[in-house]
Amino acid sequence: MMEDKNINRLFQEKLKDFEVQPDPRIWSNIEEKLSKKKKRRVIPIWWFASGIASVVILGLFLFIQTPNENLDSNEIQKTKENPLNKYENIVTEETIKPIEKLEENTTKETTITTAKQTIQTKKKEKEFLMVEYKIASKNDSLQQSDDTVKGYTSDTKIAMEKSSKKSSKDTITEFKAKEKGLEKQRFMAEVEKVTKEETEVKEQKSRWSIAPVFGLVASNSFTKASAIDATLNQNKVSSRETLSYGVNIAYKINEKWSIRSGAQIQKVNLETQNVAIVSGIPFANNLTNIEFSGGDNLFFANTIESVNDLSTGSNSNIEEGNLQQEYSYIEFPLEATYHLFSSDKFETNIVSGFSTLVLNRNTISANSSNFNRNIGAANNLNTLNFSANLGLEFRMNISDNMKFHVNPMFKAQLNTFLEGTTNAQPYTIGVYSGLIFDF
Structure with a gap:
């Protein structure tokens, strides 16, 4: 529907040049009556006064409001609601003016007739304008409805276009994202x-490795018994650290497992302390697990007090000293290495396996304040020995083909002595290290 100001403008334009045109017959009658010479009659003044009063009362009764350009707020609102209200004011004004003109030259009857005709004409004009107003209102309503439908259609179309564009854009974006992801x-x-190919090639080229090995090894016994003779079990036995050296060769089976073997020298040095050594007596060499060499006649006891109970003679010499036993093996280890975890520079493995030990050195010496001699060798050592091995290996990558490793190992010997000759159960703890070269 058109806005109120547009409807008001429509009626203002239609009524702008509107003028009241009385019927031509009225003017003809007036001219005819004026042209005739009539006998001047004296009209009573009360008739004239009553006529004017009647016209005024009639005018006031029919048209209460006179046109006023400065309408109050209620009238402005009423005019906005129905533009014909303003037209009624115009009709009233245009009706009174010709009546006032006619009062000067016409009779009461003519004036009343003219006023009635003018009012009738205005009513018809008003009815005509009312019809036009209704038609215009209806057309405006239809136009607004049509505009609303068009607007809704347009908005829907725009929304659909936007949605389509957005959907297309989203689809393209999603497609691009998927394509980028792919x-x-x-x-x-x-x-x-x-x-993977480079790793496989590298692994194929570097499955083998070789490592010179150096280790510091300490030995001891689980039972704390003397390895030389059972009569010395009460004496303290200590171990001196020895140096182990050799070479290992390893083959990498896969990412987790590898095996290694090699050859190295393993030494054991045990010392039985606070032993009573007696020399210069006719009976000697009482330790059955020692194969004595040389012409010395020596007697060994666990304490000096135990020797005093013996009749050793006047030429005997009693001293407190130590018996040192040293033997070594050529070790052939066969060990499996399992990879635990690694980083760019470091790698940690667990190592387990066993070793075959071949005896290559066996000596026993007696040491005191007066002498230091090699008295022979142990006769209860097995030539072939075995050990169970367990340890950890830590590697640091120096380059692609070279690593530095530290490998602490525990090795329990299984077949060191002849059965029944001693209760000693030796073991070794060693820390091995060196460089690993891949090839």
Whole structure:
């Protein structure tokens, strides 16, 4: 529907040049009556006064309001609601003016007749304008409805276009994202493939490694018994650290497992302390697990007090000293290495296996304040010995083909002595290290 100001403008334009035109017959009658010479009659003044009063009362009764350009707020609102209200004011004004003109030259009857005709004409004009107003209002309502439908259709179309564009844009964006993701996946797959191939090639080239080995080894016994003779079990036995050296060769089976072997020298040095050594007596060499060499006649006891109870003669000499037993093996280890975890620079493995030990050195010496002699060798050592091995290996990468490793190992010997000759159960703890070269 058109706005109120547009409807008001429509009626203002239609009524702008509107003028009241009385019927031509009225003017003809007036001219005819004026042209005739009539006998001047004296009209009583009360008739004239009553006529004017009647016209005024009639005018006031029919048209209460006179046109006023400065309408109050209620009248402005009423005019906005129905533009014909303003037209009624115009009709009233245009009706009174011709009546006032006619009062000067016409009779009461003519004036009343003219006023009635003018009012009738205005009513018809008003009815005509009312019809036009209703038609215009209806057309305006239809126009607004049509505009609303068009607006709704247009908005819907725009919304659909926007939605379509947005949907298309989202689809394109999603497609691009998926395509980008696929490209990234393909790229990562290619990188992984190349890396895997390079790793496989590298592994094929560097499955073998060789490592010179150096270790510091300490020995002891689980039972704390003397390895030389059971009569010395009460004496303290200590171990001196020895140096182990050799070479290992390893083969990498897969990412987790590898095996290694090699050859190295393992030494054991045990010392039985606070032993009573008696020399210069006719009976000697009382330790059955020692094969004595030389012409010395020596007697060994666990304490000096125990020797005093013996009749050793006047030429005997009693001293407190130590018996030192040293033997070594050529070790052939066969060990498996399991990879635990690693980083760019460091790697940790667990090592387990066993070793075959071949005896290559066996000596026993007696040491005191007066002499230091090699008295023979142990006769209860097995030539072939075995050990169970367990340890950890820590590697640090120096380059692609070279690593530094530290390998603490525990080795329990299983077949060191002849059965029944001693209760000693020796073991070794060693820390091995060196460089590993891959090839």
